[in-house]
Amino acid sequence: MRAPRVLAAAASAAAVALAVTACSGPVTDGAESEQGATAAADAFLDTYVDEGRVVRTDQGGDTVSEGQAYGLLLAVVAGDEARFDDIWDWTTANIQRDDLLLAWRWEGGSVVDDEPASDADLDAARALVLAGEAFGRDDLTDDGLALGEALLDEMTATTDLGRILLPGTWATASPHAYNPSYASPAAYAVLADASDDSRWDELADGSHAATEALLDANALPTNWATVATDGSVAIAGAADGTGEPGYGYDAARASIRYAESCDPADTVLAGRIAAALPGEEQLPAELDSGAGAVTTDQHPVAYAARAAAYAADGRADDARADLARMGDTATRTPTYYGDAWNALAEAMLTDDALAGCPPLESSSTAAASSSSAGALQDPVRAAAASDAVPVHVSIPAIGIESDLIGLGRGADGWIEAPADYNDVGWYEDGVVPGQIGPAVIAAHVDSKTAPAVFHNLPQLRPGDTVSVTLSDGTVADFVVTGQQSVKKHGFPTESIYAPVPTPELRLVTCGGPISSETGLYEDNIVVTAIAA
Template sequence: MSAKKTIGIAATAVAAVTATAVIASLATGFPANLFQGPTTASPGSADADGQPDPTSTVTDRTTTEAADAFLADWVDDGRVVRRDQGDDTVSEGQAYGLLVAAGVGDEQSFTEIWDWTETNLQRADGLLAWQWSDGEVVDDEPASDADLDAARALVIAGTRFDEPRFTEAGVALAGVIADRMTAETAAGRILLPGVWAAATEPYAYNPSYASPVAFSVLGAATGDPRWAELQAGAAAVTTTLLDESPLPPDWAQVHADGTVDAMPGAAGSGQSVRYGYDAARLPIRYAESCDTADQAMAARLASTLARSKELRAETDLGGSPLTSDVHPLALQARAAARAAVGNLPESADDLRAADELAQEVPSYFGAAWAALAPMMLTTGELDGCPPLTEGATS
């Protein structure tokens, strides 16, 4: 099994405070959370000494402006380029690009991104190969969060742009996900992180891959009852995890009998059990759900994430920092949790601070979530039920 890694620069400042730039592991597959060591800062990101680019201009952007900036700065002819990570492309990035383009109604960008993805990443079974570099696929193992986000985006775009081929592609991709990357347990049906995870029990599980809105969108489009089963199974597993600790882990495992364990990376391959660059996506995905029980799940994180104004990028499951580094996604996660409990002013403040952070130290992952989090939390353009309205202050 090949290693699947997303290594991102996670360094910046909150207000006037700057933090040292580091290379942070952004797990999106197997094995996950492997530290790779420093790399040279890419153009437009933090300098090699870790300081924000002094030439960058931070502006107060709308959701549409942040989305347009992601498409302009990180997409070349339909390929989402990780300029800060060796100029490669991963299926996660293509899926993020599809969601962003669908959300702002940019049919041309959406078409270019999907055409590139279909041509270069789609496997014979319909799933998406994870990593492409230097003109070829270098890791063809699919990652279910990318496939799930892509299928959701395709179905939404099919309706938004009145383009049946997008709908058909989304429905077909959804079917393969349900067939090859889900498993039945006593806790319910769960989304596996990849095809590799179906081979053995207990099953590796990434709580942040579950997307209640994607499950709903794909269930409505396909009529397949397995999507409702996935929604229920994800809720059951997430509830169990949050009953055991205030914050969810990046990775867990689910036994056939329904018991759940927090894990230090996929198959126990990471540094330690932690809430970090994976788990921080969970409150965003749950806060945008139209199910009040899902929104309540996101709300459970609010008090723990609010303990410190300068929220760190990685903590233990009790909220104690494991690093001095900060990242936009951590602030966006707290914004989602705060919105879910009705704390709209501080939620809006967190979203603004996250966007400023993303602009000060540009990175692929930071820019993607600077576009997606506000879209999910303040608009209904991705078929969710946002807890905020853009510019909310009360």
């Protein structure tokens, strides 16, 4: 038997988001802002949820039970009871079967694949129980426990390794098809505590044993495997056992789910994966079973997985760098699955809203106690390689040639806007452009009477260049990789200003809707650029 569960801390200190006013004045009442996990959850819900249906917009507009479960989890993270109800109501009305399990795929107004997928049912049951507690709703708790009981009855099997989670009701014959990334120790713990059903603890033990045996057989978890009744395990290429085993969009989730576990033995398993993953800055989305690249594509879930493994292995700085890459990749190439795991990993690894034990929570809390920004990076100036400071910025694509002034941070914790609407400033308490980390340059988008210097900033596109001249005559060149619009009162400080291992740049101004109460912009536009 493994060590007993250790409950997560009740709540981490709230972070004050390091937004940039860069308009006609600050839009703040001094209240603490949402943390990065909440902002990422809100962004996913705003983008992909349509009247309770989580839409795979980049995959033909269909819906799968996995997506509904992700939406439920992220509504819990966001504390959004109304949206939670919308998602669960759509789920029960459209894809919940008579046995309470969830049909996998819906398209064009009806279910087109009635088979359930256990990862979706497990995530949904976890979300329902957590929502019942968060919103004071016994009806949601009851629904979660009933769904969980149906899963235990129909999609688990006992083996010599212990009870294991089957991927679906079709996998009851030995050797059982097994997906390592479906197991979720934190979900088992939530459901065990709420139900007192001993089978959840059995499932936690069996899943740990199966995952450990798989990692003994192959250093990387594979997308699929088999587990026989006698406890023997083998990696597999697909659910039916055919093809070449590989590590990709499924297997990547295993380290995330194990890294958030409150059981130290599970965390050790997640940490083991770190040594098997390539250490290069650019991580391919798919690898073969020996960690060789099989694609040049990049994907947020791959970086999230390596961040989880690094965090579990005690390599917090490396983990945070990968979380930044995760966010950058999601911004450059937004997809349903990438944005879902961008938000879920942020929550599971840095926030305890889902009742796990996030491996990076203590680092975030430490940062909050030492900085009013409460962020992973203040952004704080690293040890300077020289005394040079930025004096000029050139952005040819939008016709900007401007000297730079220094910007500090106001009493509200936000980077101050330049006093003159045509001045461009750099955050002088942060990273010097060209040195390691994310440097910040900010300016106004307009004044009350005319466009200002950063009016055309949203027109920048990937591949456009930015050059910053320093006082010693050197020039730091950057290439734009993407942009995003973020709420000032939900500014994702942790993802935008997280430490990165190379020089990067954040160009920031105002945008989005104008508040009817203040007459000021509610959002920030953030353009990301990397060293050329």
